[in-house]
Structure formats: C-alpha cells, structure tokens
Amino acid sequence: MKDHSTTLSSMQRTITRINKIDEAELFLLKKRIDFATYFVIFLIAILIIRLWFLQVHKGFDYGRLSENNRIRVLNIVAPRGNIMDQHGIPIITNRPCFNVIWIREDAPNPEIVIKRLSKILNEDISVLLDRIRASADNPRYMPLRLKEDIDWKTLVFIENNHFNLPGVRIEVLPTREYLHGDLASHLIGYLGEINKEELQESKGGIYQGGDQLGKMGIEKLQEQYLRGEKGRSLLEVDVHGFEQRQIELEDPLPGNDLYLTIDIELQKIAEEAMADKAGAVIAMDVNTGRILAMASSPPLNLQEFIGGISSKSWKSLLDNPLHPLTNKAIQGQYPPASIYKIISALAGLGEEIVTPQTVFYCTGSMPFGNRNYRCWKKNGHGAISLKRALAESCDVYFYQLGQKLNVDTLAKYAASFGLGQKTGIELENEKPGLIPTAAWKLKEYKEPWQEGESLSIIIGQGFDLVTPLQVCQMMTAIANGGIIYRPQLIERIVNIDDMIIKEFTPIADSRALVLPANLQVIRDALISAVNDEHGTGEQAKLEHITVAGKTGTAQVVHLSQNKDLADEEIPYKYRDHAWFSCFAPAEKPEIAVTVLIEHGSHGGSVAGPIAKKILEKYFNIPQAPPNTKQPKG
Amino acid sequence: MLHFDRRLLLNFDWAIILTVLVIAGMGLLNLYSATHSAEPYAAAFVRQLYFYLLGFAGIMVIISFDYRLFVTANYPLYITIILLLTIVLFFGNAVSDTQRWLNFGFFRLQPSEPAKLVLVITLASYYYRKDTGLGFTLKELVVPLLLTGLPFLLILRQPDLGTALMLIFIFISMTLFVKLKWSTLSVLIGACASMLPIGWLYLLKPYQKQRILTLFNPELDPMGSGYHILQSKIAIGSGMMFGKGFLKGTQVHLDFLPERHTDFAFSVWAEEWGFIGSLFFLACYFFLILMGLNIAVASRDKFGVLLAFGIVSLLFWQAFINLAMILGLLPVVGMPLPLFSYGGSSLLTTLAGIGILLNIRMRRFMTSTGD
CATH class of the missing domain: 3.90.1310.10 (Penicillin-binding protein 2a (Domain 2))
Incomplete structure (x- = not known):
C-alpha cells in the first residue's frame, strides 16, 4: 500500500512538472493546426470529387458494367x-x-x-x-x-x-x-x-x-x-x-x-566427339576460370521435357546404364588415376623428399608388405627421373615416393588444388569427390591408415575420387601459376534494353600450395608427356602448338581374371575409365581441356584424341588424319 | 486513491462518442451486408460487435487516468511493442506468407496495429521533452528517426508495406508539426519527396511499381491489382447517386470484390448507399477529425497538443490512404479504414486513440491542479 502511494505521488510530481505552459509556443502549434485543418479539407475535397466522378459522372457506365460484370483478366x-x-x-x-x-x-x-x-x-x-x-x-x-x-x-x-x-x-x-x-x-x-x-x-x-x-x-x-x-x-x-x-x-x-561463357563451336565439337561414349568433356579458360565447353554424355533429350515428361520416359532415363540424367562433369566421381601423380610429384618436391634430379629404379613392380605393386609397364622403366616418371607415368617411381610421403601431407596438397571439394560452380548437386586423410579413414572405417594404402592413393587409386571439373580446375592452376579460379558458366546478364544487369568477373578462390620452380618442373614433364617419343599423351600432340598434358587410366575393379584379356574382351562395366587432361599453348597457356571416358580403357588413346579435336577447333587448326600409332597407358 | 474530479465529467466530449457510435453503426451494417451471404464470415459481424464493446470498455479505462502518465510510460510501452513485433516475426502465425499475428486462442493480435499508436505516444513524449522552441536540427532528429525506423523495419519484414508506410506518415506529420529549422526542413522535404509513395510510384514505370509492391506486399492478388481496383471502381461507381440499397449490392456479393469486409469495406458501402451515403460517411469522418484537431487546439498543455495531433493524423492518414486506394487514386497497399474495416487489432487501437483524445479533452482545465 505504501509503495503504491509513493508511485502515485511521484506520478503527480511528474504531471505537475510537465504542466508548465509556454503560451507563445502553444500559439505557434495551434496556428499549425489551422494549416492542418485546411490540408485535411483539401484532401477530403479530392476524395469527394473522385466519388462524384465515379458515382455520378461515370455512374451509368459503371452501373452497366456491374449488371453484367464480365471483366476477364488474361x-x-x-x-x-x-x-x-x-x-x-x-x-x-x-x-x-x-x-x-x-x-x-x-x-x-x-x-x-x-x-x-x-x-x-x-x-x-x-x-x-x-x-x-x-x-x-x-x-x-x-x-x-x-x-x-x-x-x-x-x-x-x-x-x-x-x-x-x-x-x-x-x-x-x-x-x-x-x-x-x-x-x-x-x-x-x-x-x-x-x-x-x-x-x-x-x-x-x-x-x-x-x-x-x-x-x-x-x-x-x-x-x-x-x-x-x-x-x-x-x-x-x-x-x-x-x-x-x-x-x-x-x-x-x-x-x-x-x-x-560457353563457345558454341567448342561445345558442338565436344558433344560430337562424345556421341557414342559415356563421360564428360570440359574446356576452361585458364586465366579466368570460364567454362568454354562442358559436355556430359549421353545428353538429355530436352524435347522430351516440354509439356512434362512421361513417367515411362523418366523411368527409362533412370534405368539407362549410361546415366544420362547425371551431369558427369560435376556429379561423376572417379579415381583420378595417373593424373593424380601431378599432385604427388608436387608434394614430393614441396616437402623436399625428391628433387627434379632424384632417380629411382623401376623394375616393373615393387614388393611391399605381402603384395607386389606393379607398374603399368611390365618390363619396367629402368632408372627414371621425376620428369620422365610423370611423362611416362611410371608407377614404381611413385610407389617409392609414397613410402616417404604422409597421407595427410599429400591430402593437403591435393586440397590446395581444389581436389576432393566442390568447385562452387553455379550448377545444382555438384559432388565433392574424396581425398582421404588418416582421420577420415579412422572415422569411416574405425581403422588406422595402412601404409599399403598410401601406395594406392599416390597413383590416384584406392580411396581417391575426383570429378572431371576438379581435374580441369587443377590443370588451369598448373597452367596459370597456381591460381584456383572458380569455374564460371555465365558471362553477363543483359536486359531487353541491352543494359548489363549483372556481370560475372573471374573469382580467384585461392592459391595452390606450390612454388613457381616446382610448377615449372611439372609443366616440363607434361610437355614431354605429350610431345616426347615415350610420352603417354602423344595422341593430343598438335603441329604448331605445344600441348602439355597427362593421361590417366582409372581401374574400376581389380579383377585378376581380366588382366590377361584384351580390352574388347573385358565386360563393359569392368573396363577402366580413361582420363586425359591438358593445357595449351604450354608457353603461354590459354585453355585447359579435360576428358573423361567412362570405361574407355586407356587414357591416352581414347580420351587424348577428343581433347585434341577441341584444341584444334580452339586454335583453328584444320583436322589432321587420325593418328594410328600404338596407344600407351 | 485517485481523486476523481467532477469537472472531468463536465468536460466529457459526448459529440465525439456520438460520432464514433454513428460510424460504428455504419461499419457494422456494412460488415453484415458484406458477409451475410458467405457462410464462413457469418461470425464476423458478432465478433466485430464484441470488439466494439471491448473497445468502449477500454475507453473507460483510458479516461480514468491522467493522459500525462504516458510521458512516463512511453518507453515501457515502446519496448513492449518492439518485443511483440520481434516475437511475431519469429513465432507469429503465417497467413499467406506474412508473419503478422500472435495467436491468443480467442484473439489473434496484430502487434503492428497498436505499434502505430505507441509510435504516436513515443514521438509526442520525445518532442515534448526535447523541444526548446528553437526548432529541431537534423542531428536532433536522429533519435526520433531511429525510434520510427526500428518498428518500421520490423513491420516491413513481416512484410506489411501499408502499416510500415503509416509509421513514416506519422513521423512526417508529427515532425513537421513541431518546429523545425528551415535548413532541416529543406533537407527533410528532399528526403520525404523521394519516400512518399505518391511521389515515387508515379515516376516509375508500371512494371516497376508492380515489382516494388509485390516485393513487399504478397497479399496482392495473383490476378493483379488492376483487377481489384477495377472491380472496386465498378462497385463504387455503380452505386450512382442513391445506391442500390442495403443488402442489394450486386458487385459485393459475387466473388469479384476482394477483401470486401476488411480493406475494401468502403466499396461495399459506396455501392449500396451511393454518392449520398458516401458523402454522409465522409462528413462523419471529417467531423471526427475536426473535433480531434479541436481537442489539440483546446489543450493547454504542449504534450496534450502533440498527442492529440498525432492521434488525429494517425486516423486521418489511414482513412485517406484507404479511401484513395479504393477509389483508384493510390496503388493498393494493405491499409484498413479505421472504425469501419473488420479487424479487432485495428479497431481496438483506434478506439484506444479515441479514448486518449477524450482524456486530453477532459483534462484541458487541469493544467495546474496537481493536488
């Protein structure tokens, strides 16, 4: 009760305090009220005039309209x-x-x-x-x-x-x-x-x-x-x-x-070249990250979707073993295979485990634990340096490097080139791929990392999974000095009056973990891979333009029963995936091209020529007759 | 105990109450006509009647204490309303993509409605406290701008463009009413000119208008606002001089007229009662506004003047914008016609404002009797 009366008296005080009147000021305020009154009269007059206009002046017309109110909005x-x-x-x-x-x-x-x-x-x-x-x-x-x-x-x-x-x-x-x-x-x-x-x-x-x-x-x-x-x-x-x-x-x-950003001519060539195959082709501008062509085969039949796709065609799309609904460039995840050796070599150089001069000896296989790890070349490469090992894709060289290279260190280099993570391209459902680490293995399999697994992942097999777009992005970074550009598909958006509404500028997401000198070693090796006699990427060699590239042949399954069969005799779904990734001109790179052919067997022989066709179109070189030389790994 | 002064009763403004009752009568008749044919709305008339009774009870409460209490109570009120507006954004009931309502079971409160009145009280208190009589500078306007901007943004988020714009109108009206430095005024006029929808919407191309409006106001019928306005104009125009008669409107009882018991209530009235009925309605409303302004003039206390003016401008702008929109003079925004449109939150807020006006009127001779 007491509290109540004190609050009341304090209220009374406030009220008394605010009761001071300033007559002159009040007078001014009241003059403004007069003005407000006129303003109100003015606006109400507008309403009355409008009412008169609608109800009396035009009333008859509206009356007729309301009688058979049949206004349609289209x-x-x-x-x-x-x-x-x-x-x-x-x-x-x-x-x-x-x-x-x-x-x-x-x-x-x-x-x-x-x-x-x-x-x-x-x-x-x-x-x-x-x-x-x-x-x-x-x-x-x-x-x-x-x-x-x-x-x-x-x-x-x-x-x-x-x-x-x-x-x-x-x-x-x-x-x-x-x-x-x-x-x-x-x-x-x-x-x-x-x-x-x-x-x-x-x-x-x-x-x-x-x-x-x-x-x-x-x-x-x-x-x-x-x-x-x-x-x-x-x-x-x-x-x-x-x-x-x-x-x-x-x-x-x-x-x-x-x-x-697509160049329609390149896109056409890419899709034509892929017509009878399943896989993906990407061409990218190495200095901006712009996608010049991106094809996934088999394509979707857009006509089928107009007016709603029938459930029958939808089911047949879902059941198709070549998966036409997947955009394989960003949703297909494949072992990078020998292409990954670029990362392995850079990690070896970066960690100073090897130098460009380090020579290992390849006898065609290397025993480790209770297994024999084989090189693709049965007779071995003999004494081989890093550059040759990359150009000729010697597995044994990298097995030896793999024994000294920690899995997490390798993963660090791979990640810095954007592998095993989404590139951020503006398309739906991009897949991240996978670059394993020791912690990942422990979490997924509840087992520690095995050293033998290091030998698999260092040649891009085992747990390693990447998308073709990641590989292409990596290749642009090799070409442009280590800048990871986000792949872009749209150059600009323009309205009906030809005014630019939105312009897309290149986005450099990060820098790869690499020294310029080491990058040069890799570039030289990739030039050899395409241009030297024993290189694996010979099929993409051009007349006047130096191409630098790397092949890859990704094992789908390890079936010993297939090992002695000729390529054509192996069932389609067990055949290896073929990779080829390159950039050109090697001296002043402009374009990077990555090709993946699902179950295409050999990288160099199947994927290489497709990359070559795109490069020929890009550099306006007339088509050369097909190369008939024997393919290499 | 509060001492009750007999003079209070003598100064009670019966004319205002009478006018409100007449408008209420028109509103209820109209609501009955607009909803009687549609089954789900049959309850609207009864609900609105209850809200009127509740509102009049509220008026009795409001006139029982001195309105100058609002100077002390203004920030607690302000904070409460900001909290309610924030809560409604997160926990409110979503109706057609907007978050406006807090559900209390028997009643869904739309906090943006009382927010308008609370803003009037807040600005009146602020200008009352700060005004030195020398005119405000731009710097001194920062606080009232922020006080307006916060609820403005919260309401815009709901989104409710109409109510948010109303806050701007209140701010402009009340700020122009207190003295401004000429320099401040000229800067503000420049800023206001770009903000006033009347100004900018007519400078823009039709599709841009449409874009801005649909951006903030998802209530817009997918058939396009042009259709609504045309139907509203047909309804009003076809009322002609004497109207089609109570319950005889044709336009309103078909499905043509949208929101016919809320924002477009006056279209129904104009169709059934014609130009004469519309004029009578406007006269009642004009009388109410004039008496409100008269209360401001008669008050001997600056806070009373500011508060009364603020409440009148709140009433007037809502009515004007609603009518101008229905008559096809302004683009469609969600804006109820005070005392006339169906809706509890709007009605209770308006009646509370009327209560405060009555309160100021009753105590106009009490300036120095603080015993």
Whole structure:
C-alpha cells in the first residue's frame, strides 16, 4: 500500500512538472493546426470529387458494367530471356505456342462444348474433364488450359468455329525453342509446369498455376533473371464470353538474356566427339576460370521435357546404364588415376623428399608388405627421373615416393588444388569427390591408415575420387601459376534494353600450395608427356602448338581374371575409365581441356584424341588424319 | 486513491462518442451486408460487435487516468511493442506468407496495429521533452528517426508495406508539426519527396511499381491489382447517386470484390448507399477529425497538443490512404479504414486513440491542479 502511494505521488510530481505552459509556443502549434485543418479539407475535397466522378459522372457506365460484370483478366506471359553463347550466338530462344484454354464462367453448356472439343483436339473426353477437375478450386473466371501446343490446322479450325465453342479461347504463349537440339542440355536444363510446393514458396504472386518455370540447370538457377514479368489485359466480354473490348493492357516485360561463357563451336565439337561414349568433356579458360565447353554424355533429350515428361520416359532415363540424367562433369566421381601423380610429384618436391634430379629404379613392380605393386609397364622403366616418371607415368617411381610421403601431407596438397571439394560452380548437386586423410579413414572405417594404402592413393587409386571439373580446375592452376579460379558458366546478364544487369568477373578462390620452380618442373614433364617419343599423351600432340598434358587410366575393379584379356574382351562395366587432361599453348597457356571416358580403357588413346579435336577447333587448326600409332597407358 | 474530479465529467466530449457510435453503426451494417451471404464470415459481424464493446470498455479505462502518465510510460510501452513485433516475426502465425499475428486462442493480435499508436505516444513524449522552441536540427532528429525506423523495419519484414508506410506518415506529420529549422526542413522535404509513395510510384514505370509492391506486399492478388481496383471502381461507381440499397449490392456479393469486409469495406458501402451515403460517411469522418484537431487546439498543455495531433493524423492518414486506394487514386497497399474495416487489432487501437483524445479533452482545465 505504501509503495503504491509513493508511485502515485511521484506520478503527480511528474504531471505537475510537465504542466508548465509556454503560451507563445502553444500559439505557434495551434496556428499549425489551422494549416492542418485546411490540408485535411483539401484532401477530403479530392476524395469527394473522385466519388462524384465515379458515382455520378461515370455512374451509368459503371452501373452497366456491374449488371453484367464480365471483366476477364488474361495474363500475358512474358517471353523468357534468350540464352546465348559467349559470342552472342543464340542457343535457346522462344517461339509462339498455341494453347486451348477454357473459361468456365463463359460456357453455358459445358458438356456440349467439351464433346466438340474432344473431337477437334483428338483427345479423350476424360482427359479434358480431368484437367477441368484439377482446377476446380479456382474461381470460375480463371482460364484453365485444356491442351498445349496445338498445330496450325487445329488452331485455324477452332478460330473459325469459335461461335460454336463458347468459353474456349486460344492462348498464345512463348515457349522454348532449342535451336541446337540437346546442345549443353545438362547445363541449360529444362522447364516444367509449376507444382504446388513451388507455387506456395513463390512470393508476391509472380506465378500462377500452369506457369512454366526452370526445373533444372541454368533455367532453374537463373529463373529470377530469365522469367521476365507478366503483362495483363483486362477485357470486357459479353454473356457468351465473347470479347467486346479491351479495357486495359499492360505489356509483359521480356526476361533478361543470358550470355554464357560457353563457345558454341567448342561445345558442338565436344558433344560430337562424345556421341557414342559415356563421360564428360570440359574446356576452361585458364586465366579466368570460364567454362568454354562442358559436355556430359549421353545428353538429355530436352524435347522430351516440354509439356512434362512421361513417367515411362523418366523411368527409362533412370534405368539407362549410361546415366544420362547425371551431369558427369560435376556429379561423376572417379579415381583420378595417373593424373593424380601431378599432385604427388608436387608434394614430393614441396616437402623436399625428391628433387627434379632424384632417380629411382623401376623394375616393373615393387614388393611391399605381402603384395607386389606393379607398374603399368611390365618390363619396367629402368632408372627414371621425376620428369620422365610423370611423362611416362611410371608407377614404381611413385610407389617409392609414397613410402616417404604422409597421407595427410599429400591430402593437403591435393586440397590446395581444389581436389576432393566442390568447385562452387553455379550448377545444382555438384559432388565433392574424396581425398582421404588418416582421420577420415579412422572415422569411416574405425581403422588406422595402412601404409599399403598410401601406395594406392599416390597413383590416384584406392580411396581417391575426383570429378572431371576438379581435374580441369587443377590443370588451369598448373597452367596459370597456381591460381584456383572458380569455374564460371555465365558471362553477363543483359536486359531487353541491352543494359548489363549483372556481370560475372573471374573469382580467384585461392592459391595452390606450390612454388613457381616446382610448377615449372611439372609443366616440363607434361610437355614431354605429350610431345616426347615415350610420352603417354602423344595422341593430343598438335603441329604448331605445344600441348602439355597427362593421361590417366582409372581401374574400376581389380579383377585378376581380366588382366590377361584384351580390352574388347573385358565386360563393359569392368573396363577402366580413361582420363586425359591438358593445357595449351604450354608457353603461354590459354585453355585447359579435360576428358573423361567412362570405361574407355586407356587414357591416352581414347580420351587424348577428343581433347585434341577441341584444341584444334580452339586454335583453328584444320583436322589432321587420325593418328594410328600404338596407344600407351 | 485517485481523486476523481467532477469537472472531468463536465468536460466529457459526448459529440465525439456520438460520432464514433454513428460510424460504428455504419461499419457494422456494412460488415453484415458484406458477409451475410458467405457462410464462413457469418461470425464476423458478432465478433466485430464484441470488439466494439471491448473497445468502449477500454475507453473507460483510458479516461480514468491522467493522459500525462504516458510521458512516463512511453518507453515501457515502446519496448513492449518492439518485443511483440520481434516475437511475431519469429513465432507469429503465417497467413499467406506474412508473419503478422500472435495467436491468443480467442484473439489473434496484430502487434503492428497498436505499434502505430505507441509510435504516436513515443514521438509526442520525445518532442515534448526535447523541444526548446528553437526548432529541431537534423542531428536532433536522429533519435526520433531511429525510434520510427526500428518498428518500421520490423513491420516491413513481416512484410506489411501499408502499416510500415503509416509509421513514416506519422513521423512526417508529427515532425513537421513541431518546429523545425528551415535548413532541416529543406533537407527533410528532399528526403520525404523521394519516400512518399505518391511521389515515387508515379515516376516509375508500371512494371516497376508492380515489382516494388509485390516485393513487399504478397497479399496482392495473383490476378493483379488492376483487377481489384477495377472491380472496386465498378462497385463504387455503380452505386450512382442513391445506391442500390442495403443488402442489394450486386458487385459485393459475387466473388469479384476482394477483401470486401476488411480493406475494401468502403466499396461495399459506396455501392449500396451511393454518392449520398458516401458523402454522409465522409462528413462523419471529417467531423471526427475536426473535433480531434479541436481537442489539440483546446489543450493547454504542449504534450496534450502533440498527442492529440498525432492521434488525429494517425486516423486521418489511414482513412485517406484507404479511401484513395479504393477509389483508384493510390496503388493498393494493405491499409484498413479505421472504425469501419473488420479487424479487432485495428479497431481496438483506434478506439484506444479515441479514448486518449477524450482524456486530453477532459483534462484541458487541469493544467495546474496537481493536488
């Protein structure tokens, strides 16, 4: 009670304190209230004038409109942005697509109309009724789509008979036109009809049911730039749903154009070269990280996805042993095999375990523990230096290095070149690959690291897994002096007025753990690998341009029963994966190319020629007749 | 015990109460008409009636203490409302992608509504305390700007563009009302000109307007705001001079008119009661505003003047923006018509504001009687 009275008295004090009046100031405030009053009168007068205008002046017109209130809103879908290659050559544009739509409220006798339509569209009545039922919750004035992309003849027929088809309209929608078929299909992705979840997620009423939006790849990731903005048209219709006049028209705003970093000619060559194979090809600008070509084979058939893919085709895609749904450039994980020897050599040099002059002796195999570790060359390389060991891909040299190199140290070098981690390219579901460490092994297998495993991973087998894009990124770093550029696919986004909305500049993510001198040793070795007599990458040799590269042959399974069989006799799924990764010109590198052929057997002979074709196109060299020399590991 | 002065009762402003009752009557009639045909809304009329009763009880509570108590209570109130706005962002009920409501079972509170009134009280107290009569400089405006900016951003996050803009209108009105240095004023006018939606929305291209509005206001119907406005204009216009008569509106009882019992309530009124009915409604509202301003003029205490002015500007701007939007003069934002639109939070807030006006009016002769 006492507390209560003290608070009360303190309140009273406050009140007394604030009661001081400054008459002059109050007078000024009150003058401003007069002004506010006039302001209020002014604004209310505006409202009254507007009411007069609507209700008395225009009242009759509005009265008529309300009597048969038949205002229809038709959204005008904006054409999506085009997708071009780096030179502005269009890859994907739009074409008009004619759809049959149906406005329930304008159809007095739906049964008869649907029956007629079913004949005209050559579509079962139940199919049409299903579509109508699917949108039963929408207001009756909302148009719903009965059939997409009708042909010219049907269109003309419907237009000529539209008096017999009340409530039926033709809607013209821009739809995707794939100018180059399935070119770059894994990158560009496809469109599909918006689903319930996407509709709920989308904010601001940008989408309605029935809208198309990107479902995969760039179409999905750059949806916000590509989609543009809808326009709308307000129409007055009569009781039969026939258009009387247009009340208002708001034009759609076309989507922004995307300029990819892809060079369409290189992309074509890459995809043609891969036509009968499964695998991935990547060409990258070594000084910016821009992707010049990225192909994954087999490609997706984009036409199949227009208007929704059937569950049958979807299942056959899933069941296809060549996995067309995977973008193998970023989602395929393979042992890097001999390509990894680049990292092993750099780690050996960096840790000063070997020097460029260190010579080991290769007899064709090396016993370790209770196993015999073999070199791919049965008779051995004899006394061999680091440079030759890389160029000729001698396994025994690296087994000896592996005995002295700690697994975690090796992993540190690999990681600094971006292996075993996502590159951060703007595509979905990129896979990280795997570079093992002792701690990883303990965690995954509850076992400590075995020394024998070091001999496997140092030649890029065993636990090692990388994606072709990681290998290509590593090769750009070898070429450009150790800078890890984030691979980029989009060069710029340009709006309808040709103004650049977003420009993508090269992003140097990090620097590889390497000394310039050591890098030079590796580069020399890679030049030898392609250009010297015993090099494994001879198949990619060019006439006037020095190519530097490395082959790899990744074992899929270690089956002793296969070891004496010829390549063709081994079952397809047990054949080795073929790698080739290179850059050119070696003196002043511009482009890096990486090729992976699933179950392609030998890196040099299968993957090498594909890289060569891309380089020839890039440097504008006329195609040379195919090389018939014997392939090497 | 608080001593109750008989003079308080003598100064009770019956005219205001009467006007509020008339507007309430119109609002309830209109709500009944707008919702009687749709089953799920049948309860709206009864609920609104309960909110009116609750609101009038609230007015009785508010007039029982001296309004100058708000000078001391302003920061606790402010902090409470900021907390509520923060809580609603994290735990609020999401309705069509917006986080606006706190669910109390029987009642879903929309804290952004009382926030408007609390901002009025806060700014009135601040300007009352700081004003030296020499005019404010830009530097001295930093604190009130922050006081406005915090709830503004929280409400914008919900997102609720209409209510957030209302806070800006309150800030501008009240700040212009207290004296500003000329230099401050000119800088502010420059800044305001770029902020006022009337200004900028008409400079932008239609698609840009649409983009900005849909960005902050997901309530916009996917069919496009043009459709709503057109339907609203048809409803109002077709009312013509004398209206179609109570319950006889055609436009409103079909599905054409969106939000017909909340933001677009006046369209229903204008259709059924015509130009004459609309004029009567505006007259009542104008009378209420004038009496509110009169209370500000009559108050002998600077805090009272500021507070009364703030509450009147809150009432007026909401009504004006709502009506201008319905009449197709301003773009669509979520903005209720005070005392008229269906919605408990808005109604209770407005009635609380009316209560404070009555309170200021009752105590206008009590400036030196602090016994």
